[in-house]
Amino acid sequence: MQTIATIRxxxxxxxxxxxxxxxxxxxxxxxxxKALYQYxxxxxxxxxxxxxxxxxxxxxxxxxxxxxxEIKSYADDEIxxxxxxxxxxxxxxxxxxxxxxxxxxxxxPALFVYTLPNIVQGEIAIRHKWYGENMFLVLxxxxxxxxxxxxxxxxxxxxxxxxxxxxxxYLNGAYEAEVALVRKPxx
Amino acid sequence: xxxxxxGAENIVSPLGLTAADNYAACLQNHSGIAAHEGIGLNGxxxxxxxxxxxxxxxxxxxxxxxxxxxxxxxxxLRQTSLQLKNNKRVALILSTTKGDIEAxxxxxxxxxxxxxxxxxxxKLIGHEGEVNVLSNACISGAAAIILAxxxxxxxxxxxxxxxxxxxxxxxxxxxxxxxxxxxxxxxRPFCKTRKGVSLGEAAGTVVVSNDNSIFNGEAFDLLxxxxxxxxxxxxxxxxxxxxxxxxxxxxxxxxxxxxxDIDFISAHxxxxxxxxxxxxxxxxxxxxxxxxxxxxxGYFGHTLGAAGVLEVALCMQTxxxxxxxxxxxxxxxxxxxxxxxxxxxxxxxxxxILKTASGFGGCNAALLIQNNNA
Numbered sequence: 001m002q003t004i005a006t007i008r009x010x011x012x013x014x015x016x017x018x019x020x021x022x023x024x025x026x027x028x029x030x031x032x033x034k035a036l037y038q039y040x041x042x043x044x045x046x047x048x049x050x051x052x053x054x055x056x057x058x059x060x061x062x063x064x065x066x067x068x069x070e071i072k073s074y075a076d077d078e079i080x081x082x083x084x085x086x087x088x089x090x091x092x093x094x095x096x097x098x099x100x101x102x103x104x105x106x107x108x109p110a111l112f113v114y115t116l117p118n119i120v121q122g123e124i125a126i127r128h129k130w131y132g133e134n135m136f137l138v139l140x141x142x143x144x145x146x147x148x149x150x151x152x153x154x155x156x157x158x159x160x161x162x163x164x165x166x167x168x169x170y171l172n173g174a175y176e177a178e179v180a181l182v183r184k185p186x187x
Numbered sequence: 188x189x190x191x192x193x194g195a196e197n198i199v200s201p202l203g204l205t206a207a208d209n210y211a212a213c214l215q216n217h218s219g220i221a222a223h224e225g226i227g228l229n230g231x232x233x234x235x236x237x238x239x240x241x242x243x244x245x246x247x248x249x250x251x252x253x254x255x256x257x258x259x260x261x262x263x264l265r266q267t268s269l270q271l272k273n274n275k276r277v278a279l280i281l282s283t284t285k286g287d288i289e290a291x292x293x294x295x296x297x298x299x300x301x302x303x304x305x306x307x308x309x310k311l312i313g314h315e316g317e318v319n320v321l322s323n324a325c326i327s328g329a330a331a332i333i334l335a336x337x338x339x340x341x342x343x344x345x346x347x348x349x350x351x352x353x354x355x356x357x358x359x360x361x362x363x364x365x366x367x368x369x370x371x372x373x374x375r376p377f378c379k380t381r382k383g384v385s386l387g388e389a390a391g392t393v394v395v396s397n398d399n400s401i402f403n404g405e406a407f408d409l410l411x412x413x414x415x416x417x418x419x420x421x422x423x424x425x426x427x428x429x430x431x432x433x434x435x436x437x438x439x440x441x442x443x444x445x446x447x448d449i450d451f452i453s454a455h456x457x458x459x460x461x462x463x464x465x466x467x468x469x470x471x472x473x474x475x476x477x478x479x480x481x482x483x484x485g486y487f488g489h490t491l492g493a494a495g496v497l498e499v500a501l502c503m504q505t506x507x508x509x510x511x512x513x514x515x516x517x518x519x520x521x522x523x524x525x526x527x528x529x530x531x532x533x534x535x536x537x538x539x540i541l542k543t544a545s546g547f548g549g550c551n552a553a554l555l556i557q558n559n560n561a
Binding site: 076077081086087088090093094096097100101105107108109112113115116117118119120121122123125126128129130131132133134135136137138139140143146149150153154156157159171 | 228229284285286288291292296299300301302306317319320321322323324330334337338340341343357358361362364365366413414415416417418419420421422429430433437441546547548549550
């Protein structure tokens with residue numbers, strides 16, 4: 001499997017292939033995500049309705065698309081999106097549950113729709129009009145390689161020509177995204 | 188690439204503790220869905236398929252979902268000669284959306300971690316190979332079986348135990364209520380007057396393998412499948428059925444199976460207006476409008492992450508018994524495009540089955556199983 005480019009978002013900074021592109025010390029993740037949104041010059045109002053996990057994955061993939069011309073050469077169903085994380089959607093799950101468990105119970109539909117980890121893949125598919133394969137794995141933090149193994153499988157079976165694959169994890173303000181564009185090595 | 192077999196199915200649900208018992212209960216027109224008082228957000232009565240007695244082979248401090256998963260996997264393994272000890276070539280994939288969400292309701296984030304659930308299960312059954320959790324909303328089960336197929340086909344694993352489960356919890360019930368997606372009667376998928384989803388709880392298991400001889404009973408060909416995204420909306424189905432249409436056509440093309448070869452479709456059929464209409468459009472576009480189909484959700488409710496595994500297990504029972512089960516609860520056909528929904532159980536030779544699923548996040552899945560045992 002050949003890696004074309006890697007985007008990493010962690011510690012209030014954005015990295016392309018290991019090199020820091022942008023840093024912004026912010027008091028919390030949401031403020032940093034907004035700064036990153038501005039740095040990437042995005043105009044996508046729906047972004048502000050997303051939960052934190054979706055914002056994180058969305059920003060990572062947008063940065064990846066901006067920095068890899070190759071990604072535009074694939075047909076709309078040739079790119080797979082394979083993500084993994086530890087915390088699933090637990091961050092939003094807690095927020096939703098706090099409403100239901102309150103003295104005056106409130107069930108928020110706007111929160112509930114984000115109580116699934118793969119919603120971020122839906123947001124990315126809508127943004128880039130990608131109709132290809134989707135897979136979301138929830139893994140122990142020491143088992144991140146399973147994400148790449150599963151991406152490799154989709155390339156090997158020919159189900160995808162390229163894959164946006166990586167780790168997108170968010171819980172209680174702590175975040176880490178590392179996503180790469182990968183493809184089969186040229187023969 | 189290795190040939191891939193599927194066998195040793197189990198279902199743990201309100202209708203029974205084995206796949207055969209569950210299938211027999213459906214054949215007798217039983218449904219697990221019933222009215223439960225006071226379970227809604229503000230104490231409303233809701234219709235759900237909930238287990239009265241969860242299997243309890245494990246200590247009583249064990250979560251309900253783990254008890255169900257353990258009972259399901261143990262029954263599936265009893266139908267094989269698979270040795271788990273010192274065998275790294277057996278993988279275990281759990282498909283679930285919310286796992287032990289009751290732990291979160293009690294304030295334990297670690298307890299609700301999905302990786303913990305699969306690791307606990309792996310230890311309990313004495314499994315030593317790779318573990319994984321697939322969580323793609325309501326296609327999780329179907330997608331996990333597709334992943335298992337690809338792992339065996341490419342020799343990443345020799346055998347994969349695929350097990351799926353979700354429980355009926357206050358979390359999911361109130362959530363579907365908030366989306367106005369819950370039916371105020373037992374769900375009636377594909378019916379003209381359908382009113383929404385009934386949630387259900389179940390665990391289901393199948394074993395996927397490169398070796399037919401590990402199965403005590405007959406195993407079937409797993410021809411693989413595909414997933415796709417609608418690229419349209421995170422919680423609303425595509426009006427054109429684009430993603431499902433693509434998942435079906437990719438699956439048929441890859442397997443070299445034509446629409447005429449398909450004897451039966453196990454559709455997703457949640458019972459919401461938009462979902463069932465979307466499926467009818469996709470099946471029409473794929474040239475499958477006359478193929479007999481059902482949704483099993485009138486019997487079991489929507490079991491979320493378990494649904495794909497549960498429904499494939501029922502498809503395997505359909506192959507064993509050559510009887511297709513009717514779509515429970517339908518009074519009058521009424522989807523935007525016409526499809527051939529089964530209104531009676533039909534006994535006929537069944538060789539090839541298409542299973543489909545669609546879920547939040549715009550994801551879709553399709554897979555094929557085939558009986559080539561003479």
